[in-house]
Amino acid sequence: MGFSAWFFLVCFQITELCGAKRVGYFGPTQFYIALKLIAAAQSGLPVRIESIKCELPLPRFMMSKTDAEIRFGNPAELHGTKVQIPYLITEKNTFKRMDDEDKQQETQSPTMSPLASPPSSPPHYQRVPLSHGYSKLRSSTEQMHPAPYEARQPLVQPEGPSSGAPGAKPPRHQASLIRSFSVEREPHDNNSNYLDEPWRITEEQREYYVNQFRSLQPDPSSFISGSVAKNFFTKSKLSIPELSYIWELSDADCDGALTLPEFCAAFHLIVARKNGYPLPEGLPPTLQPEYLQAAFPKPKRECSLFDSYSESMPANQQPRELNRMEKLSIKDMADFPVLAQDVTSDDNQEQNKTRLEQNKTRLALKSTADEALPKDMSEDPATSKDSNSLKARPRSRSYSSTSIEEAMKRGEDPPTPPPRPQKTHSRASSLDLNKVFQPSVPATKSGLLPPPPALPPRPCPSQISHHNVNSERSAQPKPPIQLPNYGDFRLQKQSEQASEAEIHPQLNRAPSQAADNSPTKKDIPYSQPPSKPIRRKFRPENPATENQEPSSTVGGPASAATGKPHAAVQKQSSKQKKAIQTAIRKNKEANAVLARLNSELQQQLKEVHQERIALENQLEQLRPVTVL
Amino acid sequence: MVHTSLDVVDEKISAMGKALVDQRELYLGLLYPTEDYKVYGYVTNSKVKFVMVVDSSNTALRDNEIRSMFRKLHNSYTDVMCNPFYNPGDRIQSRAFDSMVTSMMIQVC
Numbered sequence: 001m002g003f004s005a006w007f008f009l010v011c012f013q014i015t016e017l018c019g020a021k022r023v024g025y026f027g028p029t030q031f032y033i034a035l036k037l038i039a040a041a042q043s044g045l046p047v048r049i050e051s052i053k054c055e056l057p058l059p060r061f062m063m064s065k066t067d068a069e070i071r072f073g074n075p076a077e078l079h080g081t082k083v084q085i086p087y088l089i090t091e092k093n094t095f096k097r098m099d100d101e102d103k104q105q106e107t108q109s110p111t112m113s114p115l116a117s118p119p120s121s122p123p124h125y126q127r128v129p130l131s132h133g134y135s136k137l138r139s140s141t142e143q144m145h146p147a148p149y150e151a152r153q154p155l156v157q158p159e160g161p162s163s164g165a166p167g168a169k170p171p172r173h174q175a176s177l178i179r180s181f182s183v184e185r186e187p188h189d190n191n192s193n194y195l196d197e198p199w200r201i202t203e204e205q206r207e208y209y210v211n212q213f214r215s216l217q218p219d220p221s222s223f224i225s226g227s228v229a230k231n232f233f234t235k236s237k238l239s240i241p242e243l244s245y246i247w248e249l250s251d252a253d254c255d256g257a258l259t260l261p262e263f264c265a266a267f268h269l270i271v272a273r274k275n276g277y278p279l280p281e282g283l284p285p286t287l288q289p290e291y292l293q294a295a296f297p298k299p300k301r302e303c304s305l306f307d308s309y310s311e312s313m314p315a316n317q318q319p320r321e322l323n324r325m326e327k328l329s330i331k332d333m334a335d336f337p338v339l340a341q342d343v344t345s346d347d348n349q350e351q352n353k354t355r356l357e358q359n360k361t362r363l364a365l366k367s368t369a370d371e372a373l374p375k376d377m378s379e380d381p382a383t384s385k386d387s388n389s390l391k392a393r394p395r396s397r398s399y400s401s402t403s404i405e406e407a408m409k410r411g412e413d414p415p416t417p418p419p420r421p422q423k424t425h426s427r428a429s430s431l432d433l434n435k436v437f438q439p440s441v442p443a444t445k446s447g448l449l450p451p452p453p454a455l456p457p458r459p460c461p462s463q464i465s466h467h468n469v470n471s472e473r474s475a476q477p478k479p480p481i482q483l484p485n486y487g488d489f490r491l492q493k494q495s496e497q498a499s500e501a502e503i504h505p506q507l508n509r510a511p512s513q514a515a516d517n518s519p520t521k522k523d524i525p526y527s528q529p530p531s532k533p534i535r536r537k538f539r540p541e542n543p544a545t546e547n548q549e550p551s552s553t554v555g556g557p558a559s560a561a562t563g564k565p566h567a568a569v570q571k572q573s574s575k576q577k578k579a580i581q582t583a584i585r586k587n588k589e590a591n592a593v594l595a596r597l598n599s600e601l602q603q604q605l606k607e608v609h610q611e612r613i614a615l616e617n618q619l620e621q622l623r624p625v626t627v628l
Numbered sequence: 629m630v631h632t633s634l635d636v637v638d639e640k641i642s643a644m645g646k647a648l649v650d651q652r653e654l655y656l657g658l659l660y661p662t663e664d665y666k667v668y669g670y671v672t673n674s675k676v677k678f679v680m681v682v683d684s685s686n687t688a689l690r691d692n693e694i695r696s697m698f699r700k701l702h703n704s705y706t707d708v709m710c711n712p713f714y715n716p717g718d719r720i721q722s723r724a725f726d727s728m729v730t731s732m733m734i735q736v737c
Contacts, residue, residue, distance in 0.1 A: 226712030233713075241721055244713035248722050256710035281723075 010041050011625060199284035201268050209264040223257035229266070236270050242279065246270055249283045261289040670698040676705065682736075697732055704728045 014037040201209070216232055217224045224232075233243050250266035251258060258266060265287040273279055285291060670678040678701055680694070708714055708722045720726075 226710065230712035240713050244711050244721065245723065247711045247713055248708075248724060251710065254707040254710045256712065 008625060014038060014041070199268065199272065199280070200286045201264060205268065205271070206264060209267045210260065212267065213260055213263050221260070223255075223259055224263055226256040226258075229258050229263070233266065233270060236274060238270060238273060242273060243270075245279055246273070249280070250287070252283065252289050259289065261291075265289065668694050668698070670702070672702055672705075678702070678705075693736070697736075700728060700732060 014034050212232075213224065216228055229247075230243075233246070234240075236243075238246075246266055246269045249269060250262050252262060265283065268287060269279060666682045668680040668682065670680070672678075678698060680697065704722075704725045705720075708720050708725050709716070711722070714720075714722075
């Protein structure tokens with residue numbers, strides 16, 4: 001016990017010394033100092049600020065596999081971070097500077113000159129790639145170990161100021177940094193997230209937001225109404241006052257509706273909040289609608305320039321760091337300055353394709369902004385698969401999936417585009433949801449987010465005309481009982497819309513809407529045919545008995561409303577059988593797909609549970625320490 | 629005291645009858661001898677009532693000032709209303725609204 005007592009005492013001292021207590025959290029500055037103090041403590045030096053001014057051996061950190069081991073490992077692990085050696089190498093020399101700089105002020109601009117430290121012969125620009133690489137290392141570290149790091153998130157706020165100023169590092173470390181940097185290459189916007197502020201929207205995030213916007217409102221240049229947005233954001237499970245505050249921040253013109261930039265700002269704030277960032281007092285400059293507006297290409301050009309979905313946003317905003325970036329010597333970053341000047345041209349967008357993730361030119365060029373938006377629109381068919389899969393994500397899983405969004409928010413955008421969806425559904429995506437998800441017509445129902453899985457082939461109009469009546473409020477698709485959760489989810493969604501008084505217009509437009517209806521409606525009505533005699537016939541076919549009960553309750557009001565089409569329906573009963581059989585076949589296909597999806601989701605759920613357990617364990621361990 | 633003010637406001641409203649368009653319901657009443665404060669009332673088109681209580685020790689505010697204050701209040705209130713997350717009847721927690729109100733009050737003092 002003696003060891004652990006000493007252990008805690010040292011940690012307490014370190015915490016105090018590095019200023020975490022003063023500041024209230026472990027900022028990067030504090031973190032560096034803390035690590036340095038740990039090294040000092042481990043080498044037997046007294047835990048003092050002075051002791052870390054000299055060269056110290058690197059603190060010994062155990063590279064444990066599990067969090068359990070980490071807890072009992074060594075002091076560094078108390079901070080919940082697994083550190084890598086190259087990371088330490090780069091940090092080591094930052095410590096000295098950090099100490100000095102930290103004493104002077106909390107916030108440091110990256111251009112602040114270092115102090116009495118080894119010669120800052122490296123020109124100013126070299127600091128930047130190092131810091132950039134450093135932040136990337138950090139981000140990559142975090143990305144690789146999101147679980148323990150997340151426990152620290154309430155503590156660590158890797159915000160701009162101090163992370164952006166690790167100071168000038170001796171050039172000799174640049175080589176190691178470059179190596180490590182190239183090894184752990186991250187999208188460039190990590191850097192901006194660190195160097196600048198957490199309020200900058202990254203590429204992947206922006207695309208995600210835009211897709212979400214489109215799912216709510218197909219026209220990117222129009223508004224999302226307040227109620228629609230409210231429903232959508234409520235799914236994020238933030239408290240109402242917080243959502244209210246976020247709305248207040250993001251709806252700049254106070255018109256009760258969100259344009260695309262406003263929506264992105266709001267979404268971004270929500271994501272930030274969910275990841276533990278406190279909400280700002282005012283809308284950060286990078287989230288201002290004008291700022292964001294410029295980043296959004298406006299429709300004027302062909303989409304031929306765009307090949308892939310991830311490259312839809314060429315005209316990105318770039319932080320002021322771009323100026324520094326231009327001087328970067330690292331070849332990976334050499335592309336940035338080129339892009340900085342070329343943004344105005346169309347060619348640039350092709351260049352951007354190759355380096356889109358790192359392009360952050362801060363050019364609010366309306367021309368390019370205007371040009372690129374049409375590409376977005378025309379890209380829709382090509383990106384419909386991804387957008388559909390994106391749409392599916394928030395619905396099929398909890399909107400507030402912390403691990404994914406946190407990992408993303410931390411700036412560790414994985415190399416692949418839309419990290420959030422792909423990261424979590426890497427296997428589900430292999431499910432080829434493209435087949436499952438039809439490029440749904442979002443505007444089929446106002447305010448109705450298309451339910452995730454839809455049968456791929458559209459039903460023939462004759463089928464739809466019969467079942468169209470119940471399309472909106474029917475109970476479940478035919479998936480078997482083993483997908484109760486999924487079915488319940490859909491039921492819940494549909495019951496929400498069940499109250500929408502659109503049935504009557506639906507009835508009148510039933511035949512005409514047959515072609516327009518999204519295929520998601522198709523599977524719904526099968527279990528609930530409009531007319532009672534047919535429903536009875538369906539019942540034996542439908543094995544999901546539990547689905548019947550809700551459907552029968554819903555069918556009650558539905559049948560009342562279906563008085564009109566009954567006459568027409570019964571005339572075509574003969575054709576119905578054939579249609580029904582084809583529908584059954586298609587339903588079975590959908591069932592198989594859904595079952596597979598379900599199993600994959602379950603597996604992911606297990607993983608998330610395990611992560612959660614690990615986090616909770618870690619939290620428990622951390623708690624007694626921080627209480628001190 | 630505020631409740632009595634509200635009663636008076638209601639009385640005034642019902643008395644107005646057809647002239648409901650009149651937003652500027654400004655009156656100086658309820659001047660209790662002991663309390664010496666003034667209460668101003670303002671009604672919006674949606675029957676939302678703003679009641680302002682002013683200490684009489686303050687040199688009497690001009691009518692125009694009161695009106696402008698009410699107008700600003702009304703504008704801020706509509707901004708708050710725009711927020712879909714705001715349920716009418718809840719306590720207003722909008723920071724912009726609060727800041728506007730406090731700035732107004734400071735101005736008067």
